[in-house]
Amino acid sequence: MHLPLAISLNFLTDTGFWTGVLILAGVYALVALGLQLNMGFTGIVNFGAAGFMAVGAYSMAILTLKTGLSFWASLPISMLITIGFGFLLGLPSLRLRADYLAIVTIAASEVVRLVAQNARDLTGGNQGLFCEGAKCFDDQWRDVSDKIVGWLQDLGWSNPDQLVPLLLVVWLTVIVVTLGLVFAQRTPWGRVLRAVREDEDAARALGKNAFSYKLQSLSISAAIGAIAGWFLALDLATLHPLDYEPIVTFYAYAILVLGGLANYWGVLAGAVIFWVIVEGTRFLELGISEVRLAAIRFAIAGLILILIMVFRPQGLFGKRDEMVLGE
Amino acid sequence: MNSNGKTTIFEAQGVVKRFGGIRAVDGASFSVGEGSITALIGPNGAGKTTFFNVVTGFYRSDDGLAAFDGTQILGRRPYEIARLGMVRTFQITKALARMPVIDNMMLAAPDQPGEKLANAIFRPASSRRREREVRESALELLEVFNLTPLADEYAGTLSGGQRKLLELARALMTRPRLLLLDEPMAGINPTLGRRLLDHMQRLRAEEGVSFLFIEHDMEVVMNHSDRVVVMAEGKVIAAGEPHEVREDKAVIDAYLGGSEPVAPRPNADGAPKP
Numbered sequence: 001m002h003l004p005l006a007i008s009l010n011f012l013t014d015t016g017f018w019t020g021v022l023i024l025a026g027v028y029a030l031v032a033l034g035l036q037l038n039m040g041f042t043g044i045v046n047f048g049a050a051g052f053m054a055v056g057a058y059s060m061a062i063l064t065l066k067t068g069l070s071f072w073a074s075l076p077i078s079m080l081i082t083i084g085f086g087f088l089l090g091l092p093s094l095r096l097r098a099d100y101l102a103i104v105t106i107a108a109s110e111v112v113r114l115v116a117q118n119a120r121d122l123t124g125g126n127q128g129l130f131c132e133g134a135k136c137f138d139d140q141w142r143d144v145s146d147k148i149v150g151w152l153q154d155l156g157w158s159n160p161d162q163l164v165p166l167l168l169v170v171w172l173t174v175i176v177v178t179l180g181l182v183f184a185q186r187t188p189w190g191r192v193l194r195a196v197r198e199d200e201d202a203a204r205a206l207g208k209n210a211f212s213y214k215l216q217s218l219s220i221s222a223a224i225g226a227i228a229g230w231f232l233a234l235d236l237a238t239l240h241p242l243d244y245e246p247i248v249t250f251y252a253y254a255i256l257v258l259g260g261l262a263n264y265w266g267v268l269a270g271a272v273i274f275w276v277i278v279e280g281t282r283f284l285e286l287g288i289s290e291v292r293l294a295a296i297r298f299a300i301a302g303l304i305l306i307l308i309m310v311f312r313p314q315g316l317f318g319k320r321d322e323m324v325l326g327e
Numbered sequence: 328m329n330s331n332g333k334t335t336i337f338e339a340q341g342v343v344k345r346f347g348g349i350r351a352v353d354g355a356s357f358s359v360g361e362g363s364i365t366a367l368i369g370p371n372g373a374g375k376t377t378f379f380n381v382v383t384g385f386y387r388s389d390d391g392l393a394a395f396d397g398t399q400i401l402g403r404r405p406y407e408i409a410r411l412g413m414v415r416t417f418q419i420t421k422a423l424a425r426m427p428v429i430d431n432m433m434l435a436a437p438d439q440p441g442e443k444l445a446n447a448i449f450r451p452a453s454s455r456r457r458e459r460e461v462r463e464s465a466l467e468l469l470e471v472f473n474l475t476p477l478a479d480e481y482a483g484t485l486s487g488g489q490r491k492l493l494e495l496a497r498a499l500m501t502r503p504r505l506l507l508l509d510e511p512m513a514g515i516n517p518t519l520g521r522r523l524l525d526h527m528q529r530l531r532a533e534e535g536v537s538f539l540f541i542e543h544d545m546e547v548v549m550n551h552s553d554r555v556v557v558m559a560e561g562k563v564i565a566a567g568e569p570h571e572v573r574e575d576k577a578v579i580d581a582y583l584g585g586s587e588p589v590a591p592r593p594n595a596d597g598a599p600k601p
Contacts, residue, residue, distance in 0.1 A: 184444065187454060188447060188457075189441060189443065189447045190447075191433065191442075192442050195423050195426065195434050201405075201417070204385075204405040204409070205383065205385075205405055206406075206414070206435045206498070206500075207410040207414075208406055208434075210406070321481060322425045322481070325481055
């Protein structure tokens with residue numbers, strides 16, 4: 001018999017499970033990095049992140065399956081499509097005040113999802129999109145993935161999980177994107193972004209085209225969202241509209257707040273901690289049935305997040321001074 | 328050329344700004360001579376700040392013309408007007424609170440190639456070179472305004488008066504030719520205020536910067552400006568040298584009231600004011 005409120009520790013050694021959790025953390029880290037650029041450094045309240053992921057993932061899969069393009073060629077093109085989507089979304093909406101912008105972006109992301117659900121010929125609708133005949137969208141990725149598994153075995157890892165190559169590529173990408181954003185933030189370009197965040201009118205009065213900077217910020221976040229969308233599709237080996245619901249954006253915001261505003265590295269820590277808490281609660285031993293545990297574990301995860309925020313309202317890596325001055 | 332034989336740097340003709348039925352600026356016309364310090368005065372609600380907002384592109388004008396150094400500016404965006412060399416400050420200061428004072432200053436410098444992301448990435452050397460120059464001139468200006476010890480503090484931690492000084496110093500970083508200052512002295516202690524006025528005089532003498540400033544302190548207006556423009560109810564009712572304006576009947580009626588015996592003005596319901 002188990003003691004109530006105990007945690008069994010054998011799950012810690014389940015590498016397959018943790019590979020999955022860390023891939024998810026990496027995907028969400030990317031989404032939250034884009035939001036950090038928007039929210040934390042430009043002051044844009046973008047709630048359309050899931051829409052960026054969906055446009056990136058679906059255009060990648062559609063290009064691969066319905067045109068002669070290879071998987072690799074479809075990546076840059078789908079990224080350009082997503083950037084174009086972000087640009088067009090921003091053009092009319094970035095003139096709006098923060099709360100209205102939030103509404104427009106979340107609506108746009110829902111429009112994308114509903115189109116994916118209903119344009120069945122193109123997206124497979126609720127059946128999902130993965131293969132057409134013998135060709136699957138991720139065939140070429142699987143070849144590479146198998147090669148990486150071979151290398152890992154040569155290096156002495158006897159039996160790596162099938163998803164370990166994706167894990168490695170996702171986190172390598174996360175690190176590269178983070179370094180790029182940290183670098184960009186330290187340039188004069190990044191300084192203008194922060195000025196726009198602080199006071200758009202002050203920036204304009206000093207000769208800065210605030211609107212253009214907001215548009216650039218949103219477009220870059222769209223590009224990062226496209227990458228996150230690809231990785232989510234590769235992780236799930238399918239594309240389904242329900243994987244791009246607004247809850248994805250909300251989780252990414254939870255990660256952003258947990259990690260702390262205006263700090264890119266905090267996003268990475270926030271993503272890992274968030275998913276370890278959310279997924280780790282599966283292993284709570286409360287002496288109740290699994291069905292009940294499944295229902296209650298989100299409440300427990302929420303409670304843990306609330307407690308962290310009570311003790312560190314600025315987030316794990318946020319600056320308290322900045323939080324206070326921002327009020 | 329204006330009446331003083333100097334070149335005009337700014338000229339407004341019949342500028343109108345309506346808010347619904349209210350004509351906040353109602354055909355205002357006046358000019359600012361190059362190298363002058365011109366005060367813009369008028370009772371509360373006269374349309375002074377609205378006029379600033381219109382000619383700097385923050386509000387869209389409903390009618391009229393305005394030219395800076397011969398270039399039509401109505402219809403242009405605020406950042407374009409600022410880049411031309413006509414730069415404003417705000418009545419309620421806009422310190423970039425979560426940025427250090429030095430970053431507030433460096434932000435304002437023009438011609439930083441690194442403000443374009445592509446340049447920042449592919450031509451980092453030119454961006455860094457400009458950064459060094461900009462930092463130097465920012466530190467010099469902070470010295471002038473006694474803000475050097477605060478250079479690395481968040482601008483949001485500054486007092487109201489210090490923010491006013493920072494905003495003026497920041498505007499100067501853009502190397503403007505005409506500065507529009509909205510109540511620059513408000514909330515500054517008299518010693519700092521005098522310093523600020525001295526600095527305005529010096530900038531004009533050394534670099535030919537022109538000033539148009541909104542001010543309520545008559546002592547400052549009368550002693551430190553070359554020309555005074557008086558607005559009331561959206562119109563310019565008088566303009567001239569301080570002593571001329573001081574004796575202008577319309578001005579005394581509209582604004583100065585009390586320095587001369589003035590007949591009571593009827594209020595809204597037509598009854599004389601007590």
